[in-house]
Amino acid sequence: xxxxxxxxxxxxxxxxxxxxxxxxxxxxxxxxxxxxxxxxxxxxxxxxxxxxxxxxxxxxxxxxxxxxxxxxxxxxxxxxxxxxxxxxxxxxxxxxxx
Amino acid sequence: xxxxxxxxxxxxxxxxxxxxxxxxxxxxxxxxxxxxxxxxxxxxxxxxxxxxxxxxxxxxxxxxxxxxxxxxxxxxxxxxxxxxxxxxxxxxxxxxxxxxxxxx
Numbered sequence: 001x002x003x004x005x006x007x008x009x010x011x012x013x014x015x016x017x018x019x020x021x022x023x024x025x026x027x028x029x030x031x032x033x034x035x036x037x038x039x040x041x042x043x044x045x046x047x048x049x050x051x052x053x054x055x056x057x058x059x060x061x062x063x064x065x066x067x068x069x070x071x072x073x074x075x076x077x078x079x080x081x082x083x084x085x086x087x088x089x090x091x092x093x094x095x096x097x098x
Numbered sequence: 099x100x101x102x103x104x105x106x107x108x109x110x111x112x113x114x115x116x117x118x119x120x121x122x123x124x125x126x127x128x129x130x131x132x133x134x135x136x137x138x139x140x141x142x143x144x145x146x147x148x149x150x151x152x153x154x155x156x157x158x159x160x161x162x163x164x165x166x167x168x169x170x171x172x173x174x175x176x177x178x179x180x181x182x183x184x185x186x187x188x189x190x191x192x193x194x195x196x197x198x199x200x201x202x
Contacts, residue, residue, distance in 0.1 A: 023199065030198070035177040038193040044182040060197035 001025050001078050010074035012065035020061050024075045027057040049079060100142040106151070113149050120145040127153060127168065130200070157181075172201045 001021050004010070011017045031053070036043045039056045047053060054072050063071065107113040117123040123145035126132055135141045154167025157178050164180060175181055176192035195201060 027198070030173075033177070035173065036182060036189060036193060037198075038190070043176070043186045043189040043193070044179075057198055060199035 001075075004074045004078035004081065005071070008070050008074035008077055010070040011063075011067050016061060016063045016065075020058070020063065020071055023058055023061050024071075024078070027054070028075070028079065031057070049076070051076070099136050100139070102136075102143055103145045104148065105145065106148045110149075110152055113147050113152060116145065116147045123147060125149050128171075173198065 001024050005017060005021060010020070028049075031047060031049055034046050036045075036047055037053055037056045039052045040047055051072050054075050055068075058071070058075070105116055107116055113125065117125060120143075122143050124132065124141065124143045124147070126146050126148045128150050129148075132141070132146075136143075136146075150169060153169035155169040155171070155174075156167045157170055157175065157180070158165045159180070164185075166175060172192045172195065176189045178189075182189050192201070
């Protein structure tokens with residue numbers, strides 16, 4: 001996740017970045033467990049990750065620089081890399097560099 | 099914040115006894131609201147009795163409804179499959195409250 005933030009230039013001053021990275025990892029874990037959010041109109045349906053879901057689930061973390069435009073693609077990019085790498089490799093990468 | 103004594107009683111009887119013995123003593127259950135009030139000086143008790151561990155954190159079927167333990171977290175309740183399917187307005191209300199990290 002940290003590497004994805006670097007790759008997507010998802011910060012300016014960096015003050016909020018550790019919290020953003022931790023929140024993104026935690027948020028994706030909640031999503032993987034099927035936890036709903038206020039974005040979905042049907043709370044019984046399994047949530048799908050999109051920009052609106054990332055915005056809602058990361059909404060506790062403020063960025064005074066306003067780097068949200070790149071934070072959202074960084075999180076989406078991390079998910080995309082995770083899927084391409086496959087479960088086994090993704091797990092190893094996750095452990096070495098969350 | 100005004101200093102206060104902090105106790106974690108072993109059962110409900112001990113918890114009630116502790117709070118009854120000190121005027122203005124308060125129960126702490128998880129504490130999202132109480133801790134805010136302590137910081138702001140809205141309340142200034144001499145004793146805080148933490149009953150978080152004494153309450154049930156289970157959600158069980160009960161006579162056609164659900165029995166929700168007092169220590170069930172909002173996020174866990176909103177994510178419960180039975181709540182989402184049978185009581186969607188409750189799940190939506192919980193999810194609309196604060197942001198995920200503050201929801202408790």
